[in-house]
Amino acid sequence: MSAPVIDIRGLVTRFGTNVVHQDIDLSVEAGEVVALVGGSGSGKTTLLRQVIGLLRPDAGQIRVFGQPLFSGDALADRRLRQRFGVLFQQGALFSALNVLENIAFPLRELRWLDRATIRDLVMMKLAMVELEPRHAWLMPSELSGGMIKRVALARALSLEPELLLLDEPTAGLDPDRSAAFVSLIRTLRGQLGLTVVLVTHDIDTLAALATRVAVLGERRILAYGPLDHVMNVDHPFIQNFFASDRLQRRPDVTVR
Amino acid sequence: MSAPTVSFDREGAAPVASLCGDWTLQGLEGRVDALRAALDTGEARAAARWDLTGIARIDSLGACLLWRIWGDRLPPTLDAGEHTLAMLESASVLGTRSRLATPQSTSFDSLAQLGRAGLSFGRQIGDLVALIGQLLLDLLHIARWPRDAPLREISANLYKTGVSALPITALVGFLIGVVLSYLSALQLKTFGADVFIINILGIGIVRELGPVLVAVLVAGRSGSAMTAQLGVMRVTEEIDALATMGVPRSLRLVLPKVLALVTALPLLVLWTSSAALFGGMVAASIQLDMSYGFFLDTLPRVVPIANLYIGLAKGVAFGLVIALVACHFGLSVKPNTESLSSNTTKSVVSAITCVILVDALFAIATRHIGLPGG
Structure with missing residues (x-):
């Protein structure tokens, strides 16, 4: 199967006059684990909810398994959601x-x-x-x-399911449990051959799971690619996001 | 996607069963029974070797189906791909069916349930008494430290339970007044006792109907709202958050509701009784040609003022009962949706039942007061 599992084209989201997404394009291939990261309010969860079909985008199209989420055929819509x-x-x-x-x-x-x-x-x-x-x-x-x-x-x-969507899978878990949960997801993904999209703030989760990372910010996708590639993108937000984490992991530096 | 299939090969003495296709949730839809039947034959039981290499995809459903068909174990000789084998091994957690049986119910259970219901009723009464005690302590506390009085909350509750209930109570009161007057007038006319319509309406509405009508409306309207509000606050841990800030929940949440309803209900009784009397007066003037002036002039002469006091006292008592019951059920909501809905229902039903009960007590206690010839 060569068609992408999720295919987002020209997505626009507005809340009143506040534009959250402007012309976002994103596609997720089968078998990948894509992490959506971004600052608070950058619309990560909104994007996820649009992929699930809980929210309708103001413009643009989202296709899951090559089919539109709202086809107008109740039975087909239901079948799609069961996947x-x-x-x-x-x-x-x-x-x-x-x-x-x-x-x-x-x-x-x-x-x-x-x-x-x-x-x-x-x-x-x-x-x-x-x-x-x-x-x-x-x-x-x-x-x-x-x-x-x-x-x-x-x-x-x-x-x-062939596609698993995770919204902050490790939020609210202590580091031990969160590591255990991440390894559980990784094992299951190996066993079941899942495609996974996750929203997360936690860089440990990201590093352990994601094959690709999409950084949301400034109403668009700032970078999309493997983690080491994304980490080297020269953009203030991205540098900040990963730098603060590197700082925290160095035992000789105290973070205030 | 290919359909799951079963076929049997006889190679001399050792028959081989081969499975092919997609043994997945989608592939198996509508074919489970047919496959079970195909695998539950003498041929299948005699199979010496199982060939599963033809299976393209298999998921938990396929694995669990095969596990059960094989009698809760893997067959001794099995050819399968790595993935299929892993899936089948994950089905081995099922073990034999009896291991996963639900806790069985015994004949004692119904007796135990009866006992539990009794104990729970006793606990409810205990909690209610504790709540009343706590409210008395809170009142003492306020008497000593008047600055702690939750005045804003009381005022907000007065508005919610009193002011915003004015239109609906007036409408219901007016209509009941019209109906009562119309029906009584029909009867009285045949006896030529038209003038007694004022006695009937006056005593009936002021003493009995007004208070009970308001209590039922308020129990449905404000009682349920109070229970739901406190219940949701429990579900979302807001009550715990208040407690950690050193704000006692009874003083800030329960007391204002009780005080507000105790204040608002007698006023609503006055308002609704007036509306009902007005409705009755309008109907009487249409039906019996009784002038408004005559009606208003006669009313105070045939209805002793004690009836009004009894009506207002009932209002106070009903308000207390409704608020206490509503808050009690609100605070005993468990953190799930089912408990919230059942407690809201219980709150309204219990509040109305208690109101009727208290009304009966009032009727007995005041049987010598305010009735002509009583």
Whole structure:
């Protein structure tokens, strides 16, 4: 398959008079892990929400798997949405359902799988995200932050998506857990052959996962390419973004 | 995408089962039962070797299906690609089906549930009493330190529960007055007892209907809003944030609501009763040709003023009940959407039930007051 998984052309987003994106072009090839980075308010999450189809761009076109997100055909739109999984920043687990029902929900919505098979699939997904069967009967309010992310990841994976979209996958996790979560995503990506798009602030996550990095700023994409290539782009924001991080990692320099 | 298929080869004594195609969620849609049937034959059970090299893609569903068909284990001789093998191994966490069974319910469960419901009711009553106690302590606190009085919150709640309820209560009151007057007039006319319409409307509305009508409206309108507000604040941890700033939640959140409703409800009772009497007066003048002047002149003579005091006292009591019940259920919301909706429902239903209960107590306690011949 040579067609890009995500293809964004001439995207424009405005909130009132505030222009967030101006003529953005971006394409993501199959099997890649693309990280969207940028300062607060640069429209990373907005861009992600447009790719998911939660927001409509003011101009321009987004194609996912070569198909438009809003084709006008409800059935085709639904099929398309079943081909990607989304991990929301806060997990967005259904608080009234337990872990088992949360992960089973998208499978039940297919309406052709029997209960026992759904139960088996949920247990496999739980094992994939390294949770134990006894966790299946917990409610979301009884889970720790790291477990919420894992359950949300399991739910995002339940329809065997080819594309996985992650919004701040490691935000709110301590460094240990965040490293564990990153390695989990990396393992799963290897096993399942996923294409991944993630929004992140965390450079460790970025360095560990991303094959390519897109830097958003000044309403456009400032740079797009492999991490070492992007890091050497001569632009004040990019230099600042990566420099502050380098500073933090040097033990002899105290950051105030 | 190619459809998943099964075929059997007989090479002498050792039959081979070969699987081909896409054993994925998309590929298997609508074919699961057919494949299960094809693999649940004597031929399949007799297969000495399984050839899975023809499988193009396999995901959790395909792996889990095969795992169950093979009787919760991998067959002894298996040819498969690396990816297929990895997927099948990930299905081995399923083990045998019984291992993952749900916790079974026993016959004791219904009895235990009854006990739990009783205990929960007792806990609710305990919490409510604790809330009332806390409010009394807060009032004492304010008496000693008047600067801590949540005046702005009280005023905001007065506006929300009182002022903005004026139009709807007036409308409902007016219409009820019209209906009551019209129906009574029809009956009274046949006895030629037209003039008693004023007694009926006066005592009925001022003493009973006005307060209960307002209480039901306010319980639905403000009680549910209070429960939902406190509930959402609990879900989003805003109440915890307040507590960490040293702001006591009962003083800042519950007390203003209770005081505001206790103040607003009697005033609303007065307002709604007036609207209802006005509606009754209009209907009486149309139906019975009774002039406004006669109606207004007779009203104070046939309805003792004690009825108005009873009505206002009911307003105070109902306001207290509604606010306490609403706040109690709001504070006991658990951090999930289901609990929020069920508590809001419970709040409104309990508030109205309590109002009717208190109304009955009032009726008994005041049976000798303000009724002609009582």
